[in-house]
Amino acid sequence: MLATHTRTVFYISDGTGITAETFGNAILAQFDIRPRHVRLPFIDTEDKAHQVVRQINHTAELEGKKPIVFTTLVNMSVLKIIEDGCRGMLLDMFGTFIRPLESELGVKSHHRVGRFSDISVSKEYSDRIEAINFSLDHDDGQSHRDLSGADVILIGVSRSGKTPTSLYLAMQCGLKVANYPLIPEDFERRQLPPALVPHRKKIFGLTIDPQRLSQIRNERRPGSRYADLVNCRNEVAEAEAMMRRSGIRWLSTTTKSIEEIATTILQEVRPERLQY
Protein backbone atom coordinates (compact mmCIF):
# COMPACT_ATOMS: atom_id res chain seq x y z
CA MET A 1 0.00 0.00 0.00
CA LEU A 2 2.63 2.51 1.05
CA ALA A 3 4.51 2.10 -2.19
CA THR A 4 1.72 3.68 -4.25
CA HIS A 5 1.56 6.94 -2.35
CA THR A 6 3.90 9.10 -0.36
CA ARG A 7 1.53 11.27 1.57
CA THR A 8 -1.86 10.90 3.23
CA VAL A 9 -4.66 13.45 3.19
CA PHE A 10 -7.29 13.31 5.94
CA TYR A 11 -10.75 14.84 5.68
CA ILE A 12 -12.25 15.33 9.10
CA SER A 13 -15.79 16.46 9.78
CA ASP A 14 -18.51 16.38 12.42
CA GLY A 15 -20.86 15.48 9.56
CA THR A 16 -20.41 13.35 6.46
CA GLY A 17 -17.12 14.97 5.43
CA ILE A 18 -18.40 15.25 1.87
CA THR A 19 -17.84 19.01 1.74
CA ALA A 20 -14.33 18.59 3.13
CA GLU A 21 -13.46 15.91 0.61
CA THR A 22 -15.03 17.68 -2.38
CA PHE A 23 -13.17 20.84 -1.59
CA GLY A 24 -9.90 19.16 -0.65
CA ASN A 25 -9.97 17.13 -3.86
CA ALA A 26 -10.43 20.28 -5.91
CA ILE A 27 -7.46 21.89 -4.18
CA LEU A 28 -5.22 18.86 -4.50
CA ALA A 29 -6.13 18.51 -8.19
CA GLN A 30 -3.93 21.60 -8.55
CA PHE A 31 -0.88 19.52 -7.66
CA ASP A 32 0.77 16.65 -9.47
CA ILE A 33 0.64 14.35 -6.48
CA ARG A 34 -1.27 11.16 -5.82
CA PRO A 35 -1.94 11.13 -2.09
CA ARG A 36 -3.88 8.50 -0.19
CA HIS A 37 -7.29 9.84 0.90
CA VAL A 38 -8.81 9.04 4.28
CA ARG A 39 -12.24 10.47 5.07
CA LEU A 40 -13.15 10.43 8.77
CA PRO A 41 -16.82 11.40 9.07
CA PHE A 42 -19.02 11.93 12.14
CA ILE A 43 -16.14 13.04 14.41
CA ASP A 44 -18.49 14.59 16.91
CA THR A 45 -17.09 13.71 20.34
CA GLU A 46 -13.84 14.42 22.16
CA ASP A 47 -13.14 10.68 22.34
CA LYS A 48 -13.31 10.39 18.59
CA ALA A 49 -11.09 13.46 18.27
CA HIS A 50 -8.40 11.79 20.37
CA GLN A 51 -8.63 8.68 18.18
CA VAL A 52 -8.22 10.86 15.10
CA VAL A 53 -5.10 12.46 16.58
CA ARG A 54 -3.60 9.02 17.20
CA GLN A 55 -4.40 7.90 13.65
CA ILE A 56 -2.89 11.01 12.07
CA ASN A 57 0.24 10.86 14.19
CA HIS A 58 0.70 7.17 13.46
CA THR A 59 0.53 7.95 9.74
CA ALA A 60 2.97 10.85 10.15
CA GLU A 61 5.44 8.49 11.76
CA LEU A 62 5.03 5.75 9.14
CA GLU A 63 5.38 8.08 6.19
CA GLY A 64 7.92 10.44 7.67
CA LYS A 65 5.89 13.34 6.27
CA LYS A 66 3.23 15.59 7.68
CA PRO A 67 -0.20 14.36 6.62
CA ILE A 68 -2.42 17.06 5.12
CA VAL A 69 -5.49 17.45 7.36
CA PHE A 70 -8.54 19.23 5.96
CA THR A 71 -11.21 19.87 8.59
CA THR A 72 -14.78 21.14 8.43
CA LEU A 73 -15.43 20.95 12.16
CA VAL A 74 -17.90 23.22 13.85
CA ASN A 75 -17.50 21.74 17.32
CA MET A 76 -14.75 23.87 18.83
CA SER A 77 -13.68 21.42 21.52
CA VAL A 78 -13.24 18.67 18.92
CA LEU A 79 -11.28 21.01 16.66
CA LYS A 80 -9.04 22.14 19.52
CA ILE A 81 -8.05 18.57 20.42
CA ILE A 82 -7.00 17.93 16.83
CA GLU A 83 -5.28 21.31 16.46
CA ASP A 84 -3.32 20.81 19.65
CA GLY A 85 -2.45 17.15 19.24
CA CYS A 86 -1.95 16.36 15.59
CA ARG A 87 1.40 16.37 13.85
CA GLY A 88 -0.11 17.09 10.46
CA MET A 89 -0.60 20.22 8.41
CA LEU A 90 -4.01 21.39 9.58
CA LEU A 91 -6.17 23.30 7.11
CA ASP A 92 -9.26 24.50 8.99
CA MET A 93 -11.61 25.15 6.10
CA PHE A 94 -14.46 26.49 8.20
CA GLY A 95 -12.62 28.67 10.70
CA THR A 96 -10.53 30.28 8.00
CA PHE A 97 -13.59 31.80 6.37
CA ILE A 98 -16.09 31.94 9.21
CA ARG A 99 -14.09 34.40 11.29
CA PRO A 100 -13.85 37.12 8.61
CA LEU A 101 -17.50 36.48 7.68
CA GLU A 102 -18.60 36.99 11.28
CA SER A 103 -17.08 40.43 11.24
CA GLU A 104 -18.46 41.36 7.79
CA LEU A 105 -21.95 40.05 8.57
CA GLY A 106 -21.92 41.41 12.10
CA VAL A 107 -23.29 38.16 13.53
CA LYS A 108 -21.77 35.15 15.24
CA SER A 109 -21.88 31.73 13.62
CA HIS A 110 -23.91 29.20 15.57
CA HIS A 111 -21.61 26.16 15.31
CA ARG A 112 -24.39 23.75 14.39
CA VAL A 113 -23.36 20.53 12.67
CA GLY A 114 -24.30 19.73 9.09
CA ARG A 115 -26.88 21.09 6.74
CA PHE A 116 -29.13 18.06 6.92
CA SER A 117 -30.89 18.36 10.25
CA ASP A 118 -34.56 17.41 10.57
CA ILE A 119 -34.66 15.67 7.22
CA SER A 120 -38.01 14.05 7.90
CA VAL A 121 -39.76 17.41 8.21
CA SER A 122 -37.76 19.35 5.61
CA LYS A 123 -39.71 20.52 2.56
CA GLU A 124 -36.51 20.93 0.58
CA TYR A 125 -35.59 17.35 1.33
CA SER A 126 -38.93 15.82 0.41
CA ASP A 127 -38.89 17.89 -2.80
CA ARG A 128 -35.54 16.35 -3.59
CA ILE A 129 -36.83 12.80 -3.13
CA GLU A 130 -39.88 13.67 -5.22
CA ALA A 131 -37.59 15.01 -7.95
CA ILE A 132 -35.60 11.77 -7.98
CA ASN A 133 -38.79 9.72 -8.25
CA PHE A 134 -40.16 11.95 -10.99
CA SER A 135 -36.95 11.71 -12.98
CA LEU A 136 -36.85 7.92 -12.66
CA ASP A 137 -40.49 7.63 -13.73
CA HIS A 138 -39.79 9.90 -16.71
CA ASP A 139 -36.52 8.30 -17.76
CA ASP A 140 -36.11 7.31 -21.39
CA GLY A 141 -39.56 8.47 -22.48
CA GLN A 142 -41.33 6.07 -20.10
CA SER A 143 -44.13 8.47 -19.29
CA HIS A 144 -45.87 11.52 -20.72
CA ARG A 145 -47.78 12.09 -17.49
CA ASP A 146 -47.49 15.42 -15.73
CA LEU A 147 -44.93 16.88 -18.14
CA SER A 148 -46.17 20.30 -17.12
CA GLY A 149 -44.67 19.50 -13.71
CA ALA A 150 -41.22 18.94 -15.21
CA ASP A 151 -38.55 21.59 -14.67
CA VAL A 152 -36.43 20.42 -17.59
CA ILE A 153 -37.02 18.04 -20.50
CA LEU A 154 -33.94 16.53 -22.12
CA ILE A 155 -33.95 15.10 -25.63
CA GLY A 156 -31.27 13.37 -27.69
CA VAL A 157 -30.34 10.11 -29.36
CA SER A 158 -29.90 7.00 -27.24
CA ARG A 159 -26.66 7.14 -25.16
CA SER A 160 -26.07 10.86 -25.55
CA GLY A 161 -26.00 11.31 -21.76
CA LYS A 162 -29.64 12.05 -20.92
CA THR A 163 -30.11 9.61 -18.05
CA PRO A 164 -27.05 10.48 -15.93
CA THR A 165 -27.73 14.18 -16.47
CA SER A 166 -31.39 13.83 -15.46
CA LEU A 167 -30.51 11.95 -12.30
CA TYR A 168 -27.76 14.41 -11.41
CA LEU A 169 -30.09 17.40 -11.76
CA ALA A 170 -32.71 15.63 -9.64
CA MET A 171 -30.28 14.46 -6.96
CA GLN A 172 -28.13 17.56 -6.63
CA CYS A 173 -30.50 20.37 -7.64
CA GLY A 174 -33.91 18.93 -6.73
CA LEU A 175 -35.16 19.38 -10.30
CA LYS A 176 -37.83 17.24 -11.93
CA VAL A 177 -36.30 16.16 -15.21
CA ALA A 178 -37.96 14.12 -17.94
CA ASN A 179 -35.89 12.69 -20.77
CA TYR A 180 -36.92 11.46 -24.20
CA PRO A 181 -34.92 9.55 -26.78
CA LEU A 182 -35.12 10.84 -30.33
CA ILE A 183 -35.86 7.80 -32.49
CA PRO A 184 -36.17 7.01 -36.22
CA GLU A 185 -39.93 7.55 -36.04
CA ASP A 186 -39.36 11.14 -34.93
CA PHE A 187 -36.84 11.67 -37.71
CA GLU A 188 -39.27 10.39 -40.34
CA ARG A 189 -41.99 12.69 -39.06
CA ARG A 190 -39.34 15.44 -38.98
CA GLN A 191 -40.94 16.81 -35.82
CA LEU A 192 -40.44 16.75 -32.09
CA PRO A 193 -42.41 14.05 -30.26
CA PRO A 194 -45.90 15.62 -30.16
CA ALA A 195 -46.25 15.29 -26.38
CA LEU A 196 -43.25 17.58 -25.93
CA VAL A 197 -44.28 20.42 -28.21
CA PRO A 198 -46.32 22.35 -25.59
CA HIS A 199 -43.27 22.34 -23.29
CA ARG A 200 -40.73 23.65 -25.76
CA LYS A 201 -39.37 26.29 -23.38
CA LYS A 202 -38.18 23.61 -20.97
CA ILE A 203 -36.58 21.40 -23.60
CA PHE A 204 -32.83 21.09 -23.89
CA GLY A 205 -31.00 18.85 -26.36
CA LEU A 206 -27.92 16.69 -25.91
CA THR A 207 -25.83 15.62 -28.84
CA ILE A 208 -22.57 13.72 -29.13
CA ASP A 209 -19.79 13.04 -31.59
CA PRO A 210 -20.89 10.04 -33.75
CA GLN A 211 -17.56 8.26 -33.34
CA ARG A 212 -17.75 8.48 -29.56
CA LEU A 213 -21.41 7.42 -29.68
CA SER A 214 -20.56 4.37 -31.74
CA GLN A 215 -17.86 3.45 -29.23
CA ILE A 216 -20.26 3.77 -26.27
CA ARG A 217 -22.99 1.79 -28.01
CA ASN A 218 -20.52 -0.92 -29.00
CA GLU A 219 -19.76 -1.50 -25.32
CA ARG A 220 -23.46 -2.10 -24.78
CA ARG A 221 -24.32 -4.03 -27.96
CA PRO A 222 -21.15 -5.03 -29.79
CA GLY A 223 -21.37 -5.24 -33.57
CA SER A 224 -25.03 -4.19 -33.71
CA ARG A 225 -26.61 -1.91 -36.29
CA TYR A 226 -27.45 0.31 -33.29
CA ALA A 227 -23.73 0.79 -32.64
CA ASP A 228 -22.66 1.00 -36.28
CA LEU A 229 -20.79 4.21 -37.08
CA VAL A 230 -22.79 4.97 -40.23
CA ASN A 231 -26.03 4.59 -38.29
CA CYS A 232 -24.71 6.74 -35.43
CA ARG A 233 -23.67 9.45 -37.90
CA ASN A 234 -27.10 9.39 -39.44
CA GLU A 235 -28.98 9.54 -36.13
CA VAL A 236 -26.85 12.38 -34.82
CA ALA A 237 -27.25 14.38 -38.04
CA GLU A 238 -31.02 13.88 -37.98
CA ALA A 239 -31.28 14.80 -34.31
CA GLU A 240 -29.20 17.94 -34.71
CA ALA A 241 -31.19 18.99 -37.78
CA MET A 242 -34.44 18.50 -35.88
CA MET A 243 -33.25 20.51 -32.89
CA ARG A 244 -32.06 23.28 -35.17
CA ARG A 245 -35.40 23.35 -37.03
CA SER A 246 -37.37 23.36 -33.79
CA GLY A 247 -35.29 26.07 -32.16
CA ILE A 248 -34.14 23.80 -29.34
CA ARG A 249 -30.96 24.76 -27.48
CA TRP A 250 -28.41 21.98 -27.30
CA LEU A 251 -24.83 21.09 -26.44
CA SER A 252 -22.41 18.32 -27.27
CA THR A 253 -21.66 16.01 -24.35
CA THR A 254 -18.66 14.34 -26.01
CA THR A 255 -15.94 15.75 -23.76
CA LYS A 256 -18.09 17.06 -20.91
CA SER A 257 -18.66 15.70 -17.43
CA ILE A 258 -22.15 15.29 -16.00
CA GLU A 259 -21.45 18.33 -13.81
CA GLU A 260 -20.47 20.48 -16.78
CA ILE A 261 -23.51 19.40 -18.79
CA ALA A 262 -25.82 20.05 -15.82
CA THR A 263 -24.31 23.47 -15.14
CA THR A 264 -24.73 24.54 -18.75
CA ILE A 265 -28.35 23.37 -18.79
CA LEU A 266 -29.09 25.37 -15.65
CA GLN A 267 -27.59 28.46 -17.26
CA GLU A 268 -29.68 28.03 -20.40
CA VAL A 269 -33.02 26.77 -19.12
CA ARG A 270 -33.02 28.73 -15.84
CA PRO A 271 -35.70 26.60 -14.14
CA GLU A 272 -38.21 28.66 -12.18
CA ARG A 273 -37.71 26.47 -9.13
CA LEU A 274 -34.16 27.79 -8.78
CA GLN A 275 -34.98 31.50 -9.13
CA TYR A 276 -34.57 32.79 -5.62
Add this chain to the structure above:
Amino acid sequence: MLATHTRTVFYISDGTGITAETFGNAILAQFDIRPRHVRLPFIDTEDKAHQVVRQINHTAELEGKKPIVFTTLVNMSVLKIIEDGCRGMLLDMFGTFIRPLESELGVKSHHRVGRFSDISVSKEYSDRIEAINFSLDHDDGQSHRDLSGADVILIGVSRSGKTPTSLYLAMQCGLKVANYPLIPEDFERRQLPPALVPHRKKIFGLTIDPQRLSQIRNERRPGSRYADLVNCRNEVAEAEAMMRRSGIRWLSTTTKSIEEIATTILQEVRPERLQY
Protein backbone atom coordinates in the same frame (compact mmCIF):
# COMPACT_ATOMS: atom_id res chain seq x y z
CA MET B 1 -37.18 39.96 -5.09
CA LEU B 2 -35.03 42.24 -2.98
CA ALA B 3 -37.46 42.09 -0.10
CA THR B 4 -36.74 38.42 0.59
CA HIS B 5 -33.00 38.77 1.06
CA THR B 6 -30.61 41.40 2.26
CA ARG B 7 -27.33 40.16 0.92
CA THR B 8 -26.08 38.38 -2.18
CA VAL B 9 -23.48 35.63 -2.28
CA PHE B 10 -21.61 35.01 -5.53
CA TYR B 11 -19.83 31.77 -6.40
CA ILE B 12 -17.30 32.33 -9.14
CA SER B 13 -15.32 29.61 -10.86
CA ASP B 14 -13.44 28.85 -14.06
CA GLY B 15 -15.28 25.51 -14.00
CA THR B 16 -18.78 24.55 -12.94
CA GLY B 17 -18.64 26.41 -9.62
CA ILE B 18 -20.08 23.35 -7.88
CA THR B 19 -17.18 23.10 -5.44
CA ALA B 20 -17.45 26.81 -4.66
CA GLU B 21 -21.18 26.59 -4.04
CA THR B 22 -21.04 23.37 -2.01
CA PHE B 23 -18.38 24.79 0.22
CA GLY B 24 -19.87 28.27 0.46
CA ASN B 25 -23.26 26.79 1.36
CA ALA B 26 -21.70 24.76 4.15
CA ILE B 27 -20.01 27.86 5.53
CA LEU B 28 -23.10 30.04 5.28
CA ALA B 29 -25.20 27.34 6.96
CA GLN B 30 -23.29 28.39 10.07
CA PHE B 31 -25.09 31.74 10.02
CA ASP B 32 -28.74 32.58 10.50
CA ILE B 33 -28.99 34.52 7.26
CA ARG B 34 -30.89 33.86 4.06
CA PRO B 35 -28.76 35.35 1.30
CA ARG B 36 -29.51 35.25 -2.41
CA HIS B 37 -27.17 32.84 -4.22
CA VAL B 38 -25.72 33.57 -7.63
CA ARG B 39 -23.45 30.97 -9.21
CA LEU B 40 -21.31 32.26 -12.09
CA PRO B 41 -19.65 29.25 -13.74
CA PHE B 42 -17.14 29.04 -16.59
CA ILE B 43 -15.56 32.46 -15.88
CA ASP B 44 -12.47 31.64 -17.90
CA THR B 45 -11.62 34.82 -19.81
CA GLU B 46 -10.67 38.35 -18.82
CA ASP B 47 -13.77 39.66 -20.61
CA LYS B 48 -16.01 37.52 -18.46
CA ALA B 49 -14.08 38.64 -15.38
CA HIS B 50 -14.83 42.27 -16.17
CA GLN B 51 -18.53 41.41 -16.60
CA VAL B 52 -18.49 39.69 -13.23
CA VAL B 53 -16.97 42.77 -11.61
CA ARG B 54 -19.75 44.93 -13.07
CA GLN B 55 -22.43 42.52 -11.85
CA ILE B 56 -21.02 42.36 -8.33
CA ASN B 57 -20.60 46.11 -8.07
CA HIS B 58 -24.11 46.72 -9.37
CA THR B 59 -25.44 44.40 -6.66
CA ALA B 60 -23.32 46.12 -4.02
CA GLU B 61 -24.85 49.44 -5.00
CA LEU B 62 -28.44 48.12 -5.05
CA GLU B 63 -28.19 46.40 -1.70
CA GLY B 64 -25.94 48.90 0.03
CA LYS B 65 -23.93 45.98 1.41
CA LYS B 66 -20.81 44.19 0.29
CA PRO B 67 -21.73 41.01 -1.56
CA ILE B 68 -19.91 37.91 -0.34
CA VAL B 69 -17.79 36.55 -3.20
CA PHE B 70 -16.50 32.98 -2.99
CA THR B 71 -14.04 32.13 -5.75
CA THR B 72 -12.41 28.91 -6.89
CA LEU B 73 -10.43 30.45 -9.73
CA VAL B 74 -7.18 28.96 -10.90
CA ASN B 75 -6.59 31.45 -13.71
CA MET B 76 -4.55 34.16 -12.01
CA SER B 77 -5.31 36.94 -14.49
CA VAL B 78 -9.05 36.34 -14.11
CA LEU B 79 -8.74 36.31 -10.33
CA LYS B 80 -6.70 39.51 -10.32
CA ILE B 81 -9.32 41.43 -12.30
CA ILE B 82 -11.99 40.42 -9.80
CA GLU B 83 -9.75 41.06 -6.78
CA ASP B 84 -8.81 44.50 -8.03
CA GLY B 85 -12.20 45.61 -9.29
CA CYS B 86 -14.92 44.14 -7.13
CA ARG B 87 -16.49 45.93 -4.20
CA GLY B 88 -17.44 42.72 -2.46
CA MET B 89 -15.90 40.65 0.29
CA LEU B 90 -13.65 38.32 -1.67
CA LEU B 91 -13.00 34.86 -0.21
CA ASP B 92 -10.41 33.16 -2.42
CA MET B 93 -10.99 29.54 -1.49
CA PHE B 94 -8.21 28.13 -3.64
CA GLY B 95 -5.43 30.64 -3.05
CA THR B 96 -5.96 30.60 0.69
CA PHE B 97 -5.00 26.94 0.91
CA ILE B 98 -2.88 26.43 -2.18
CA ARG B 99 -0.12 28.79 -1.09
CA PRO B 100 0.61 27.05 2.25
CA LEU B 101 0.28 23.66 0.52
CA GLU B 102 2.86 24.64 -2.08
CA SER B 103 5.36 25.28 0.65
CA GLU B 104 4.53 22.10 2.61
CA LEU B 105 4.55 19.90 -0.49
CA GLY B 106 7.57 21.63 -1.98
CA VAL B 107 5.93 21.83 -5.42
CA LYS B 108 4.11 24.53 -7.34
CA SER B 109 0.45 24.14 -8.24
CA HIS B 110 -0.19 23.97 -11.96
CA HIS B 111 -3.28 26.23 -12.21
CA ARG B 112 -5.19 23.85 -14.44
CA VAL B 113 -8.97 24.30 -14.56
CA GLY B 114 -11.39 21.71 -13.24
CA ARG B 115 -11.08 18.06 -12.37
CA PHE B 116 -13.03 16.84 -15.37
CA SER B 117 -10.63 17.14 -18.28
CA ASP B 118 -10.60 14.50 -21.02
CA ILE B 119 -13.82 12.89 -19.88
CA SER B 120 -14.15 10.81 -23.00
CA VAL B 121 -10.90 8.95 -22.31
CA SER B 122 -11.09 8.83 -18.52
CA LYS B 123 -11.44 5.37 -17.00
CA GLU B 124 -12.76 6.84 -13.76
CA TYR B 125 -15.46 8.63 -15.69
CA SER B 126 -16.59 5.66 -17.76
CA ASP B 127 -16.65 3.58 -14.56
CA ARG B 128 -18.96 6.16 -13.07
CA ILE B 129 -21.38 5.99 -16.01
CA GLU B 130 -21.23 2.19 -15.86
CA ALA B 131 -22.04 2.35 -12.13
CA ILE B 132 -25.09 4.52 -12.81
CA ASN B 133 -26.32 2.13 -15.49
CA PHE B 134 -25.72 -0.89 -13.26
CA SER B 135 -27.60 0.70 -10.38
CA LEU B 136 -30.55 1.62 -12.60
CA ASP B 137 -30.69 -1.89 -14.05
CA HIS B 138 -30.58 -3.35 -10.53
CA ASP B 139 -33.06 -0.94 -8.96
CA ASP B 140 -35.92 -2.42 -6.95
CA GLY B 141 -34.93 -6.04 -7.50
CA GLN B 142 -35.27 -5.77 -11.28
CA SER B 143 -32.35 -8.05 -12.00
CA HIS B 144 -30.31 -10.80 -10.36
CA ARG B 145 -27.74 -10.69 -13.16
CA ASP B 146 -24.10 -10.09 -12.30
CA LEU B 147 -24.68 -9.56 -8.58
CA SER B 148 -21.10 -10.63 -8.04
CA GLY B 149 -20.19 -7.40 -9.84
CA ALA B 150 -22.09 -5.28 -7.32
CA ASP B 151 -20.12 -3.27 -4.77
CA VAL B 152 -23.06 -2.91 -2.40
CA ILE B 153 -26.48 -4.57 -2.17
CA LEU B 154 -29.17 -2.66 -0.28
CA ILE B 155 -32.25 -4.33 1.18
CA GLY B 156 -35.28 -2.96 3.00
CA VAL B 157 -39.03 -2.53 2.79
CA SER B 158 -40.51 -0.46 -0.03
CA ARG B 159 -39.86 3.30 0.48
CA SER B 160 -37.14 2.92 3.08
CA GLY B 161 -34.73 4.96 0.95
CA LYS B 162 -32.98 2.31 -1.15
CA THR B 163 -33.34 3.91 -4.58
CA PRO B 164 -32.04 7.42 -3.80
CA THR B 165 -29.18 5.92 -1.80
CA SER B 166 -28.23 3.53 -4.62
CA LEU B 167 -28.22 6.31 -7.19
CA TYR B 168 -26.24 8.61 -4.93
CA LEU B 169 -23.54 5.98 -4.33
CA ALA B 170 -23.35 5.31 -8.07
CA MET B 171 -23.31 8.97 -9.11
CA GLN B 172 -20.99 10.36 -6.46
CA CYS B 173 -18.79 7.38 -5.57
CA GLY B 174 -18.85 5.34 -8.78
CA LEU B 175 -20.19 2.28 -6.94
CA LYS B 176 -22.32 -0.42 -8.51
CA VAL B 177 -25.28 -0.77 -6.18
CA ALA B 178 -28.13 -3.25 -6.45
CA ASN B 179 -31.22 -2.85 -4.30
CA TYR B 180 -33.90 -5.35 -3.34
CA PRO B 181 -37.23 -4.77 -1.65
CA LEU B 182 -38.07 -7.11 1.21
CA ILE B 183 -41.59 -8.34 0.53
CA PRO B 184 -44.22 -10.51 2.32
CA GLU B 185 -42.98 -13.58 0.45
CA ASP B 186 -39.53 -13.14 2.02
CA PHE B 187 -41.09 -12.69 5.45
CA GLU B 188 -43.11 -15.90 5.11
CA ARG B 189 -40.03 -17.82 4.08
CA ARG B 190 -38.22 -16.09 6.96
CA GLN B 191 -35.09 -15.91 4.82
CA LEU B 192 -33.20 -13.47 2.69
CA PRO B 193 -34.06 -13.60 -1.02
CA PRO B 194 -32.07 -16.70 -2.12
CA ALA B 195 -30.22 -14.85 -4.91
CA LEU B 196 -28.66 -12.55 -2.31
CA VAL B 197 -27.38 -15.15 0.13
CA PRO B 198 -24.00 -15.73 -1.59
CA HIS B 199 -23.32 -11.97 -1.42
CA ARG B 200 -24.07 -11.46 2.26
CA LYS B 201 -20.85 -9.52 2.91
CA LYS B 202 -21.96 -6.76 0.56
CA ILE B 203 -25.51 -6.49 1.90
CA PHE B 204 -26.60 -3.51 3.94
CA GLY B 205 -30.12 -2.97 5.28
CA LEU B 206 -32.21 0.18 5.49
CA THR B 207 -35.07 0.48 7.92
CA ILE B 208 -37.39 3.33 8.82
CA ASP B 209 -39.80 4.38 11.54
CA PRO B 210 -43.22 2.83 10.68
CA GLN B 211 -45.07 6.09 11.25
CA ARG B 212 -42.80 7.96 8.85
CA LEU B 213 -43.06 5.08 6.37
CA SER B 214 -46.84 5.20 6.48
CA GLN B 215 -46.73 8.94 5.85
CA ILE B 216 -44.41 8.54 2.82
CA ARG B 217 -46.48 5.70 1.37
CA ASN B 218 -49.69 7.66 1.87
CA GLU B 219 -48.32 10.39 -0.38
CA ARG B 220 -47.82 7.76 -3.07
CA ARG B 221 -50.98 5.66 -2.56
CA PRO B 222 -53.37 7.44 -0.21
CA GLY B 223 -55.56 5.23 1.98
CA SER B 224 -54.10 1.98 0.65
CA ARG B 225 -53.33 -1.12 2.68
CA TYR B 226 -49.73 -0.58 1.52
CA ALA B 227 -49.68 2.75 3.39
CA ASP B 228 -51.68 1.60 6.40
CA LEU B 229 -49.83 2.13 9.69
CA VAL B 230 -50.54 -1.37 11.02
CA ASN B 231 -49.21 -2.89 7.82
CA CYS B 232 -46.14 -0.64 7.88
CA ARG B 233 -45.45 -1.61 11.51
CA ASN B 234 -45.71 -5.24 10.59
CA GLU B 235 -43.43 -5.01 7.53
CA VAL B 236 -40.78 -3.04 9.41
CA ALA B 237 -40.82 -5.49 12.34
CA GLU B 238 -40.50 -8.45 9.98
CA ALA B 239 -37.70 -6.83 8.00
CA GLU B 240 -35.73 -5.90 11.11
CA ALA B 241 -36.18 -9.38 12.55
CA MET B 242 -34.93 -10.92 9.32
CA MET B 243 -31.89 -8.67 9.14
CA ARG B 244 -31.08 -9.43 12.77
CA ARG B 245 -31.42 -13.19 12.18
CA SER B 246 -29.28 -13.04 9.05
CA GLY B 247 -26.56 -10.92 10.61
CA ILE B 248 -27.10 -8.04 8.19
CA ARG B 249 -25.88 -4.59 9.25
CA TRP B 250 -28.55 -1.91 9.00
CA LEU B 251 -29.47 1.64 9.92
CA SER B 252 -32.64 3.67 10.23
CA THR B 253 -33.08 6.28 7.51
CA THR B 254 -35.90 8.13 9.29
CA THR B 255 -34.02 11.32 10.11
CA LYS B 256 -31.01 10.88 7.84
CA SER B 257 -30.12 12.56 4.57
CA ILE B 258 -29.04 10.55 1.54
CA GLU B 259 -25.49 11.78 2.18
CA GLU B 260 -25.51 10.58 5.78
CA ILE B 261 -26.93 7.19 4.82
CA ALA B 262 -24.36 6.80 2.03
CA THR B 263 -21.47 7.81 4.28
CA THR B 264 -22.47 5.31 6.95
CA ILE B 265 -22.79 2.53 4.37
CA LEU B 266 -19.30 3.29 3.05
CA GLN B 267 -17.92 3.09 6.58
CA GLU B 268 -19.60 -0.26 7.22
CA VAL B 269 -19.31 -2.08 3.90
CA ARG B 270 -15.92 -0.63 2.88
CA PRO B 271 -16.25 -1.52 -0.82
CA GLU B 272 -13.03 -2.87 -2.31
CA ARG B 273 -13.27 -0.42 -5.18
CA LEU B 274 -12.65 2.44 -2.75
CA GLN B 275 -9.66 0.93 -0.94
CA TYR B 276 -6.77 2.95 -2.20
